[in-house]
Amino acid sequence: MADKNPFPGENNTGHIWDDDLRELNNPAPRWWMIAFWASILWWIAYGILYPMWPGLNSYTKGIMGWTQINEYKEGLDEVQQVRSVWESKLQGMTAKEILADEGLTSYTIASAKVLFGDNCAACHGSSGQGGPDFPVLVDDDWLYGGAIETIEQTITNGRKGIMTSHAKLLTDEEIDKLAAAVMSGNPASEPLFMGKGCFACHGPDGKGMQALGSANLTDAVWRFKADDQLASVKQTIKHGVNDASDPLSREAEMPKFGDRLSENDIKKLAVYVYKLGGGQ
Numbered sequence: 001m002a003d004k005n006p007f008p009g010e011n012n013t014g015h016i017w018d019d020d021l022r023e024l025n026n027p028a029p030r031w032w033m034i035a036f037w038a039s040i041l042w043w044i045a046y047g048i049l050y051p052m053w054p055g056l057n058s059y060t061k062g063i064m065g066w067t068q069i070n071e072y073k074e075g076l077d078e079v080q081q082v083r084s085v086w087e088s089k090l091q092g093m094t095a096k097e098i099l100a101d102e103g104l105t106s107y108t109i110a111s112a113k114v115l116f117g118d119n120c121a122a123c124h125g126s127s128g129q130g131g132p133d134f135p136v137l138v139d140d141d142w143l144y145g146g147a148i149e150t151i152e153q154t155i156t157n158g159r160k161g162i163m164t165s166h167a168k169l170l171t172d173e174e175i176d177k178l179a180a181a182v183m184s185g186n187p188a189s190e191p192l193f194m195g196k197g198c199f200a201c202h203g204p205d206g207k208g209m210q211a212l213g214s215a216n217l218t219d220a221v222w223r224f225k226a227d228d229q230l231a232s233v234k235q236t237i238k239h240g241v242n243d244a245s246d247p248l249s250r251e252a253e254m255p256k257f258g259d260r261l262s263e264n265d266i267k268k269l270a271v272y273v274y275k276l277g278g279g280q
C-alpha cells in the first residue's frame with residue numbers, strides 16, 4: 001500500500017476517500033494523554049480513599065472512613081454549636097432585652113418561625129393573618145394588648161374573652177339598632193349602648209378594654225370577621241362569646257402554652273409575634 005500512497009511521507013493509514021480525505025495515524029496530543037492518565041490515577045485514588053465498590057454483603061469502605069451520614073452529623077454538630085451560643089444567651093434575657101438587640105432579635109425570629117408553624121399556625125394562619133374565628137396577629141389592633149409582656153402572658157396563660165349572651169336581655173329590634181350603631185363605627189351614639197350595659201365592657205366610647213379583651217367596636221377591624229359582617233355582629237350581640245349558658249354562644253379560646261412549651265420558647269414566640277408587625 002505504501003508505494004501507492006498518493007501522499008508520500010505522510011503518516012496516514014492508507015484509508016482515503018474522495019481523493020484527498022484521509023485518516024491520519026498521529027499519536028493523541030500530549031495534553032490529552034496527561035488528562036487521560038490523570039483521570040485514571042484519580043479514579044484509583046478515589047477508590048482507595050472513599051467508599052466505592054459494592055460487594056455481596058457490604059462495600060469497600062475507603063481508608064478515610066468517610067460516610068455521608070458522618071458528614072451530615074458533623075454539619076449538624078456545627079449548627080448546634082452555633083445555636084447553643086445564641087440559645088444560652090437568650091436563656092438569661094427577658095423578651096424586652098432580646099428586642100433591644102438586633103442580632104438576637106433576628107436569630108429569635110428565624111428560630112421561632114418553626115415554633116409558630118408547629119403551635120400557632122393552625123389557628124392564626126401560617127403568617128399570623130388570622131381567620132374568621134381567630135384574631136389577626138400581624139396588625140396593631142389588639143384584644144389584650146401588644147406590649148411584649150402582655151403577649152408573653154397571653155401565650156403562657158391563654159385567653160378566653162367573655163361576652164355575656166343577650167338572647168334573653170334584648171329584643172330583635174334592639175339588637176338591630178345596636179348592630180347598626182356598631183357597624184357605623186360609633187356604637188356609643190346608640191342610647192342602648194349605655195342603657196343595656198355594653199359600655200361596662202367595651203368602654204363608654206366603645207373602644208374596648210384590653211384588660212377584658214373586649215374588642216374595639218369603633219375601628220372596623222373585626223374580631224369575628226365574616227362576609228356578612230352585619231349578621232356576624234348581630235350573632236355576637238345576641239349570643240355573646242364563651243357564655244356557657246347559651247349553646248349558640250361563640251367559642252373563642254386561646255389555649256395556654258405555659259405547660260407545653262419551655263419559657264425560652266414562649267419568649268421567642270412573644271418576640272416573633274411582636275415583630276410580626278403589631279407590637280406596641
Ligand code: HEC
Pocket residue numbers: 116119120121122123124133134135137141142143144145146151154155159160161162213252253254255257269270273
Ligand atoms: C386552638 C386555636 C389557637 C391556637 C393553637 C393558638 N391560638 Fe392564639 N388565640 C386563639 C384565639 C381564639 C384567640 C382570641 C381569644 C379571645 O378572643 O379571647 C387568640 C389570641 C391570641 C393572642 C392575643 C391577640 C390580641 O389581639 O390580643 C395572641 C398574641 C396569640 N393568640 C398568640 C398565639 C401564639 C403565639 C400561639 C402559638 C404558641 C397561639 N396563639 C396559638 C386561638 C389559638
Ligand code: HEC
Pocket residue numbers: 143160161162163164166178179182193196197198199200201202212213214215216217221222223224225233236237241252
Ligand atoms: C361582659 C363583658 C361584655 C359585655 C357586657 C358586652 N361585651 Fe361585647 N364583647 C366582649 C368581649 C370580651 C368581646 C371579644 C370576645 C373575644 O374576642 O373573645 C366582645 C365582642 C363584641 C363584638 C364583636 C366585635 C368584632 O370585632 O367582631 C361585638 C359586636 C360586641 N361585643 C358588641 C357588644 C354590644 C353591642 C354589647 C351590649 C349589648 C356588648 N358587646 C356587651 C365583652 C362584652
